[in-house]
Amino acid sequence: MDPTLNAVLAVSIRWIHIASVVTLIGGFIYARFVLAPALATLAAPERQALAKRTAENFRPILYTVLVAILGSGLYNYLSKASYPPHYHMWMGIKFLFVLHIFAVSILYTLPSADEAKRNRWLTGMIVSGLVIFAIAGYLRWMSLS
Numbered sequence: 699m700d701p702t703l704n705a706v707l708a709v710s711i712r713w714i715h716i717a718s719v720v721t722l723i724g725g726f727i728y729a730r731f732v733l734a735p736a737l738a739t740l741a742a743p744e745r746q747a748l749a750k751r752t753a754e755n756f757r758p759i760l761y762t763v764l765v766a767i768l769g770s771g772l773y774n775y776l777s778k779a780s781y782p783p784h785y786h787m788w789m790g791i792k793f794l795f796v797l798h799i800f801a802v803s804i805l806y807t808l809p810s811a812d813e814a815k816r817n818r819w820l821t822g823m824i825v826s827g828l829v830i831f832a833i834a835g836y837l838r839w840m841s842l843s
């Protein structure tokens with residue numbers, strides 16, 4: 699492939715990956731630590747209606763970033779020039795945490811999910827997201843060193 703086109707693609711797809719994961723994990727942190735305490739001050743019927751509405755509003759953003767993360771992540775993974783030792787193993791570990799976030803985030807936006815579960819799920823996804831950031835940093839470091 700033409701080296702300029704290759705560079706433009708690599709940077710653009712990296713941008714898509716980072717912008718999407720920031721939107722996803724940032725959204726969870728906002729929902730858990732800003733929105734949930736604010737909702738808790740409302741009376742039950744009003745709170746439940748608003749919680750359901752916010753989850754519904756989040757759904758199109760969620761599906762867009764899930765597709766973007768998976769597509770850009772696969773591109774990043776398959777387009778690497780070489781793989782250092784243990785790279786695939788750490789990528790596999792990262793993928794298990796990714797699967798947790800993908801599955802639970804879809805459950806989170808289903809209308810049937812109850813409020814207490816939604817808050818627990820958010821905490822779990824934030825923890826998985828922070829672990830993934832650490833693994834991604836390590837993958838980057840092992841690729842450069």
Ligand code: HEM
Nearest residue numbers: 712719767768771772774775796799830831834837838841
């Ligand atoms: C919630 C899901 C995910 C999060 C939070 C996440 C987070 C990150 C972050 C922060 C980076 C560092 C960006 C960089 O150095 O350019 C990264 C890089 C990367 N991600 Fe993801 N990612 C996720 C899902 C995926 C998936 C599903 C795949 C593959 C199918 C993937 C494959 C990669 C690869 C190959 C890199 C480059 C690592 C390297 O520098 O060698 N990611 N990811």
